[in-house]
Amino acid sequence: MIDPAFKACLLRYISSRGEDFQRAELPGTDTRLHLEPEFRFERVHTCFQKAVSPKGRVLDALKKAVRSRDESFTEALVRLIREKGMSHAECYRRAGIDRKLFSKIQKDVHYRPSRKTAFAFALALELNEEEAREFLARAGYALSKSDAFDLVIEYCIRAKIYDVMLINEYLLELDLPLLGA
Template sequence: MPFQIVRNDITKMKVDAIVNAANSALQMGGGVCGAIFRAAGPNDLQKACHQIGQCAVGEAVITDGFNLPAKYIIHTVGPIWKGGGHHEAEYLTSCYINSLKLAVLHGSQSIAFPLISSGIYGYPKKQALQIAISSISEFLLEHEMDVTMVVFDQDAVQLSEKLFDSIYQYIDDHYIEENVIHTNRNQIEYDQVYSEMPILQSEPEFNISESKRSLEDVLMQLEETFSQRLLRLIDEKGKTDAETYKKANIDRRLFSKIRNNPEYTPLKKTVIAFAISLELNLDETIDLLRTAGYALSNSSKFDLIIQYFIEQKNYNIYEINEALFAFDQVLLGA
C-alpha cells in the first residue's frame, strides 16, 4: 500500500528508511529520537551524526541504520509549535518533502515516519497529521514509494468532534447486530466484518432506490469480470491508469496484475479503494463489488463508514482512512 497508518514501534519497521524526529544538533534526545538511537546503537549513530554536524529546521540528512532493520535513518528537524504564526506549517511540510526526496535519492522504495513535532515540540496532533497526509499524498502523485505513518496509539489520529459524532451516529442508526455466518457444508464460522473472502449475495442489505438501467447494460455487466468492469469505468470516467491507482492508494504492481489478468480477484478493501478513486455512487460501488464476489453489509462498521463517505460525496481516500483508523477498521488500498 503506498500510504498507510499503523500502530507500531518505528524502530522495528522493516522498510528501507525510517525517519528520526531529530534536534538541530543531531544529538540523542528523548521520545522517538532516543528510541531510534538506542535501537540503532547509540555510539555508532552518534558518531555518524557528529560527522554531519547540524541540521536546520525543515531540512533532512541521512545516516546508516546500523542495528535497525532499516538500511537508512533520515534525520529531520521539525518546528517547535509557537501558536502557528511562525511558519510552523511550512517548516513541517518541508520535513516530509525533504525526507522523501532524500529517500528517493538513496534508492529507497519504502519509508516510515513518526508524527513529526507532535511530541515535546508541541505541534497539535490533528494539524500535524493533516500536514503529514497532505505532504505525503502530494508527493506520491509523482513518485512510486511505500510510505507508512507510525503512531504509538490511536489517539494520535484525532478526527474532528463533529465528524466523529456524525459517523458514530450513522453507524448507530444503521448497524445490524448480525455478523456471524454459518456454512452448513464445512461448519466454518467467520465474522463478515473482517472477512476478505468473497460473499455472494443475491441482493445488498442497503435500502437503495433502484437505478433505471437498460437490459443491454445489465446483461453486459453480468458477463464482466472485475478487471473488465474496472477498466471500462476508468475509460468512461476519462481517467488515466496512473491517476486511478494513485488516487486509490494502490501499488502500481498490483494494478498491473489486475489489468493483465481478467480473472484476478483483489481484496474487498482494494475494490472499494477503486470505487472511491473513480468517485462511484453507491449503486455503482455495489455493482463493482459484485463483479469480485463481494457485497456491502449493515452488520459491518467498515462498510457503513464507506457508505457514509460515499453518501457525503467525500472521496478523499486519506480522510476516509483517517476515519477507518479512528474506528479501528482496516484501511483502504492494496
Template sequence: MPLHIVRDDIANMRTDAVVVPANPKLLIGGGAGEAVARIAGMGRLQAACDEIGGCAVGKAVVTPAFDFPANMIVHAVGPVWKGGESGEADALFSCVGEALRAASRAGAETMALPLLATGSFGFPSGLAIDIETRAIQAFLDACEADVWLVLYDRASMRAGRSMFDAIAEYIDDVYVGEHGFEATRAFHDYASTEGFVPHAVQSAARPSSAPPPMMAPSPDFSAKPSRGGLFKRKRKHKGAPAPTPTLEPQSLAERLAQLDESFAQTVLRLIDERGLTDVEVYKRANMSRQLFAKIRKDDGYRPTKKTACALVFALGLDHADAVALLARAGFALSHSSKFDVIVEYFLVNDIHDIFQVNEALFAYDQPLLG
C-alpha cells in the first residue's frame, strides 16, 4: 500500500525519511518539529539548519537525522493561513511535493509526514488533508515509494462535511438501522464540535497544480466491459418455465475442469477490455508493484478482501459488477460490517477515488484499501 494513513506521533515513525514542519528561518520551534529534534539532538540539528541558512515557503531542505532513527529529516516550510485567497493551497501542495521529492532524491524509499501548516500556521486541518493527499498522490504517480500520512487523531480527518454527513446517514440507514445501536454518535459529536471544512470551500481552495480527485472514471474508463455487465446475465423468457435438466453425476475431476474464470483472470481481462495498463491499475488501487505482480503471475491468486475491494475501485466497477468480482474471490458485502457498508456507499454513489474511500475508512477506524 503506497499511501498509508495512520494515527500516531511523527516522532514514533520508523521510515527512511521523516518530514517535519519548519519556518523560513529553519528555527526549531514547538510541535512535531521539536519532538523530532529532541530525539535527534536539538543542538546538532539546529546547527545543521543554521548551516543551510533558510528555506522559502513551499520548499523543503534535508538534514541528517543524527540520533533520530531515520536516514534523514526533511524540513518543509508551509504557508501561514491568511483566509485562503493568498495562494496558500498552492504553497502547501508545493511544500508536500518538494519534501517528498527531496527525500526521494536523497535515497529514501519510505517517508512519513504529519499535517503541515496546521497548528500555529492556522491552516484548516480538513483542507490540509485534502491537499496533502492530492500532493502525495501526484508524487506516487511519478515515483515508487511508501508514504505514511501521520495524523494525531481521527478527528483531524476532514474530507468535506457533505461527504461525511452522507456517509454517516448511509451507515445509519443500512448499518445502525439493522443493528439497533448508534454507531455514528461519536463521529457526529466531533463533527459538530470540531467543524468540517465545507466541500465547496475545499474545491475553491484546491491548488491549481493539484491533480483532480478521481471522483469518477473518464468515459472510456467507465465503459462497461461487455453487454450485460461483468458477467453475462441470461435473459428471462416469458411463458412456461423450462424443464429442469437432468444432472448427470460428475467426478471431482470433471467438476474441477469446469471451474469459472478466477479472480485474477477476471481482473486481467477487465484491464485489457478497458484499455488500461498495469501501472494505471495498481496505482489507482493504492497497491505496490510487487503485490500486483502476484496477480499477473498466478491465475489462482487469492487476494485479501481489502485488496479485492481496491481493485474494484481501480477498475471503476459499478455496484453490481463489484459484487460479482468480489464473489470470484470468495467475498461479499455485508450490512453487518461497517467496512463493507462504507465500501458499498462509494460504489452505489459511483465514486472511485480510493483516497477518498480510505479517508472515510480511516475516520471510522476501519482497515484501508490497497
C-alpha cells in the first residue's frame, strides 16, 4: 500500500507536470521544498525512490499520466478544421501541402510533421498568436525570437497575413526557407 502522503505528493507532481512543487510537503519530513530548483528535483526524486520501492507502482502512475495526455497534433488539426468551417481540401491547399501528405497526417494520430508543415497549417487555419503557439507546441515546435524564419511567421500572424504564397514571397526576399511540404 502506498503511503497517503507520498500518493498526494506524486499526484500533485503529475498534475502540475513537475512545474509547481513550492507547497508540496515531502512524506516523512517537516521540511518544505524551498530549495534551489536543481536541488528540488533531487529531493523529490529521492523521496519517490524511498517511498515506492516496487517499480510496478511507479509504472502504474506513469501509465495513468500517459493516458491523460493532451490532444495530438493530428487531433488538433482535424478539430480546428472543423471549428473553422473549412473542408480538408481547402485547408491543405491553403497551406500548400500535398494531398498525399495530408492523408498521411490524417491517418496517423501520432504523426509529427516537419516544422515548416506545422507552421503552414497554423497559417492556413488563420490562428491568432496564442492559438498558433498552442498548435505548434502539439507538434513539438515553438516560435523562437532568435530565428529569422520564426520572426517572419510571428510577424505575419500578428499582422493577420495568412496567405502562404505571399508569405513565401517575403521569405524568398529574405533568403529564408519557404513554407509548405
